[in-house]
Structures are given as structure tokens and as C-alpha cells.
Amino acid sequence: MDTLVEADVFPATQQYTYLNAASVAPMSKMAARATLDWQEDLALRGTVHFDEEAESRVFDSLREVGAGLLGAFPDEIAGASNASESLCSVAWALSPGPGNNVVSSRIEFPSVVYPWLRVARSTGCQVRLTKDQNHVIDFDELVSLVDDQTSAVCLSHVQYSTGQRLDLKALSDVAHRHGALLVVDATQSAGAVPIDVVADDIDILVTSGYKWLCGPFGAALMFVRRALHDSIEPGLVGWRSTSQVFDFQADHLEWAPNASRFEFGTLAYGCAIGLVTAAQHLLEVGIENIYRYNLGLAARLVEGLSTVGAEFVTPAADDLQSSIVTARFPGQDQARVARRLNEEGVVVSPRIGAVRFAPHLYNTAQDIDQALEKLEGILAES
Numbered sequence: 001m002d003t004l005v006e007a008d009v010f011p012a013t014q015q016y017t018y019l020n021a022a023s024v025a026p027m028s029k030m031a032a033r034a035t036l037d038w039q040e041d042l043a044l045r046g047t048v049h050f051d052e053e054a055e056s057r058v059f060d061s062l063r064e065v066g067a068g069l070l071g072a073f074p075d076e077i078a079g080a081s082n083a084s085e086s087l088c089s090v091a092w093a094l095s096p097g098p099g100n101n102v103v104s105s106r107i108e109f110p111s112v113v114y115p116w117l118r119v120a121r122s123t124g125c126q127v128r129l130t131k132d133q134n135h136v137i138d139f140d141e142l143v144s145l146v147d148d149q150t151s152a153v154c155l156s157h158v159q160y161s162t163g164q165r166l167d168l169k170a171l172s173d174v175a176h177r178h179g180a181l182l183v184v185d186a187t188q189s190a191g192a193v194p195i196d197v198v199a200d201d202i203d204i205l206v207t208s209g210y211k212w213l214c215g216p217f218g219a220a221l222m223f224v225r226r227a228l229h230d231s232i233e234p235g236l237v238g239w240r241s242t243s244q245v246f247d248f249q250a251d252h253l254e255w256a257p258n259a260s261r262f263e264f265g266t267l268a269y270g271c272a273i274g275l276v277t278a279a280q281h282l283l284e285v286g287i288e289n290i291y292r293y294n295l296g297l298a299a300r301l302v303e304g305l306s307t308v309g310a311e312f313v314t315p316a317a318d319d320l321q322s323s324i325v326t327a328r329f330p331g332q333d334q335a336r337v338a339r340r341l342n343e344e345g346v347v348v349s350p351r352i353g354a355v356r357f358a359p360h361l362y363n364t365a366q367d368i369d370q371a372l373e374k375l376e377g378i379l380a381e382s
């Protein structure tokens with residue numbers, strides 16, 4: 001199996017067997033440099049270099065790279081600080097009323113559900129969550145909860161705990177049949193799984209930047225389809241929500257005419273520049289190439305884990321849907337296994353009483369073999 005990137009592009013991988021992109025991915029040296037250079041320039045020169053035009057250019061570059069990643073138009077992209085904030089703004093924007101409901105899942109990442117629970121406390125809408133046995137979202141159960149009173153179906157593209165990938169087109173078909181919007185959290189897929197918001201008919205999508213996009217904390221992306229631009233009123237609002245951000249007219253609120261109405265204040269601009277650099281690099285490598293490469297790594301991992309008797313929490317581990325592989329080791333303290341792997345330089349996360357492995361483009365077949373070798377030793381310890 002050929003490697004996708006040169007070994008020195010992601011310096012962390014020269015020190016660690018890093019299998020933790022579902023938590024935080026390491027940055028490329030280019031992305032880290034871009035972030036640090038901006039901080040240094042601001043510290044030494046303030047607005048002499050980073051003037052108002054430069055500030056606007058950061059948002060423009062987020063729009064360009066976001067459009068490239070998602071198959072969207074640049075005016076459908078907003079820059080954000082993190083995915084949770086964007087989901088809050090969307091939930092308040094839609095504010096489903098007393099007779100309405102929102103459909104999601106009990107096993108979702110909390111930020112996908114909490115904003116709706118909060119809105120429900122104010123508006124009296126219903127939040128319907130699938131029960132999902134064994135950490136698997138059951139599509140039929142999901143469909144059974146959607147009706148003509150559903151305002152939004154809100155789910156992650158790829159599940160943080162298991163790597164289960166949902167069929168976005170099937171979801172948007174169900175939502176749209178009932179007049180609901182499909183709101184997608186792509187934090188566990190953007191940068192690693194191809195996404196086409198047009199083909200999948202997605203209404204709103206949010207993603208963090210510090211996981212599979214390999215950017216820093218503090219910058220994120222959001223997509224809002226053009227058809228919503230005239231009507232949707234963001235829940236979070238500030239000086240950057242308007243079309244003339246430097247007019248500072250506080251006596252009336254005129255929304256920006258496109259997705260940028262969801263931008264409401266300053267960003268951690270160095271982080272935004274780092275995210276743009278990181279995402280451009282991934283686009284150069286090719287998301288489809290990354291996706292196929294990562295599936296190869298995950299398949300090698302699944303094969304090796306099977307030979308040491310692992311039980312998979314990841315649904316259909318032999319028919320992988322993303323490169324997240326979550327497994328339990330019978331008779332073992334799972335938290336201990338995860339901790340010992342970390343101590344041995346194999347970086348993974350303990351999740352839902354199991355160990356979550358998440359290889360990405362910077363990993364190699366040797367990394368997987370190395371992780372499996374360490375694992376075998378750790379399992380023999382107890």
C-alpha cells in the first residue's frame with residue numbers, strides 16, 4: 001500500500017503512531033506555520049498588515065475552500081469558530097414551535113441534540129430521538145419518527161462513536177417528503193469522506209476544523225443552501241451578520257444576503273488561515289483518494305483486530321463506511337487498553353466502553369501493524 005503524503009508533512013506522525021483523527025488530528029507543517037505566522041504578525045504589527053480588507057479576505061478564503069470541499073457555491077459558506085456554535089445558531093434560527101418536532105438520535109454527539117433540547121424548553125417543540133440499540137442508528141426507526149410536523153432532521157454524517165455513515169440522500173429524501181430541513185454535522189466526515197451537498201440535497205451542514213480537516217481548534221465551516229438565504233434568521237447575531245459590516249449601524253438589522261449572515265463576530269483568524277491551508281492541502285491530495293486510502297488502513301486494522309479476538313462496535317466492520325473502527329477486547333478493562341496504547345505511543349481514544357481507532361491520510365500500513373503489535377503485548381499483560 002503506497003503512502004499518500006511524505007512522512008515529514010505531518011511531524012507528529014514521526015513521533016507517534018497517531019490513530020486519533022476522530023478526536024483531534026495533528027496539523028501539517030504548512031497549516032501550523034500559517035497559523036503561527038499570522039499570530040506573530042498580529043503581535044508585532046497589529047492592523048498595519050492585518051487591516052479590514054485582510055480580515056474580509058480570511059472569510060473569503062474560508063468560503064472558497066469550503067465550497068471546494070462540499071460542492072457548494074462560495075456564498076453558501078460561512079466561517080465559524082466551532083460546530084457547536086453553528087448548530088446553536090441553526091436551532092434558534094428554525095425555533096420549531098409547540099406543534100412541531102425535530103428528529104435526531106439518542107447516541108448522537110451531544111452538540112447535535114442539545115441546541116434543540118434548549119430551544120424546546122422555550123418553544124415547547126418536541127425532540128424525537130431514535131433508541132438505537134447497540135450504538136447503531138436504525139434507518140427505519142428514524143424514518144418512523146419523521147412526519148409532516150417535523151421541522152428538521154439533524155444528524156451526523158459519520159457517527160463519532162462508531163464510524164457508522166448515514167446515507168445523506170436517503171435522509172434528505174425523507175426530510176423533504178415531509179417539508180422538513182436536513183441539517184448535517186459533518187465534523188466526523190469532512191476532509192475524509194467525499195461530500196456533495198447538491199447531489200445529497202442537503203439544506204444546512206456544519207463541520208469543525210480540527211478533526212479530519214487537520215486544522216487547528218478555533219475555526220470551522222458552515223453551509224447554508226441558497227434557497228434558504230432570504231428567509232433564515234440566524235440565532236446568533238452580531239456586527240458581522242450584516243451586508244455592510246463596517247457601517248456599524250446599530251439602529252436596524254439588515255442581514256447579509258447569503259450564508260455569511262451566520263457570521264456574527266471576529267474569528268480566531270490565525271486558526272481560520274490554518275484551516276484554509278489544511279483544507280487546501282487535503283483538496284490537493286483529493287478527498288476521494290483520502291477516503292479510499294483510509295478505508296484500506298481501516299480494513300487492515302479490522303483484519304488484525306479480528307485475529308486478537310476483538311468484538312466490533314463499529315457496525316459491519318467488514319464492510320467499512322468510514323475509517324473509524326471501535327472495538328472491545330473481551331475480558332479486558334477497555335479504558336486500561338486505551339491508556340496503555342497511549343503510553344506506548346499509539347494514540348487512540350476510549351469511547352463508549354471500547355477503544356476507538358481513527359487512521360487518516362498521514363498513517364501508513366506500518367502504523368497499523370505497529371499498533372497491532374503493541375496491542376497484542378498489552379492484551380497479554382492482564
Ligand SMILES: Cc1ncc(COP(=O)(O)O)c(C=O)c1O
Nearest residue numbers: 082083084109156160185187208
Ligand atoms: C459529530 C461531532 N460534532 C461536533 C463535535 C464538536 O465540535 P466543536 O468542538 O467544533 O463544537 C464533535 C467532537 O467530537 C463531533 O464528533
